[in-house]
Amino acid sequence: MKTKINLKNYKRKGLLEFFKNNQFPHFSTTSNVNITDLKDFVDQNKSGFFLSISFLISKSINLIPELRHRMIDGELFEFNQVDPGFTVLLEDETFSFCDCQYFENFKQYREYAIVQIKKVKESPNLETKQKHHMFFMSNLPWFNFSSIVHPYDQRYAFIPIVSIGKYFKQENELIIPIGIQVHHGLVDGIHVGKFYNRLSQMCNQPEIWLD
Numbered sequence: 739m740k741t742k743i744n745l746k747n748y749k750r751k752g753l754l755e756f757f758k759n760n761q762f763p764h765f766s767t768t769s770n771v772n773i774t775d776l777k778d779f780v781d782q783n784k785s786g787f788f789l790s791i792s793f794l795i796s797k798s799i800n801l802i803p804e805l806r807h808r809m810i811d812g813e814l815f816e817f818n819q820v821d822p823g824f825t826v827l828l829e830d831e832t833f834s835f836c837d838c839q840y841f842e843n844f845k846q847y848r849e850y851a852i853v854q855i856k857k858v859k860e861s862p863n864l865e866t867k868q869k870h871h872m873f874f875m876s877n878l879p880w881f882n883f884s885s886i887v888h889p890y891d892q893r894y895a896f897i898p899i900v901s902i903g904k905y906f907k908q909e910n911e912l913i914i915p916i917g918i919q920v921h922h923g924l925v926d927g928i929h930v931g932k933f934y935n936r937l938s939q940m941c942n943q944p945e946i947w948l949d
Contacts, residue, residue: 766917795902805820836851876899
């Protein structure tokens, strides 16, 4: 489900016009997120680290309206919810796309994601079908990073891309780099800041969101 936004009344109309025809209209940033409490909770409950943090990222994305905005064929829409799509490593060290679904409840999300991951491992998927209702996650658990930039398909230039790096210890706390790339015509730093704030709060109280 999506709602059309009247561009005449859109408060970011001038910014959208300014950025949409830029050769590279995106900005990317990376922030370190404290996952000490999250990792302890995941280990105790054996819920799977990637499934847990991808759920919290999905929930954080969905709580920020601007991250659910999409330009489609020259028209602007706000989706009621956006679903995550993420990469899955295959045995031959290539990867497959995995289209998942957002659920408010972690148990439902986890069960659905496990099935989808199993499917793409058995039959890899590199389709680029209509995905405006989604956002993308890239899982990079082999290294941590301080910045990251992704290529993009012009059709999906308005879709946020979130990157998950390798967590590391810092002063007895576990830290993970989370990158996000967004279209500057629809999203500003304040909205990215809200995303990081939401995600940090959830990682600090995992029992509320994952139990």
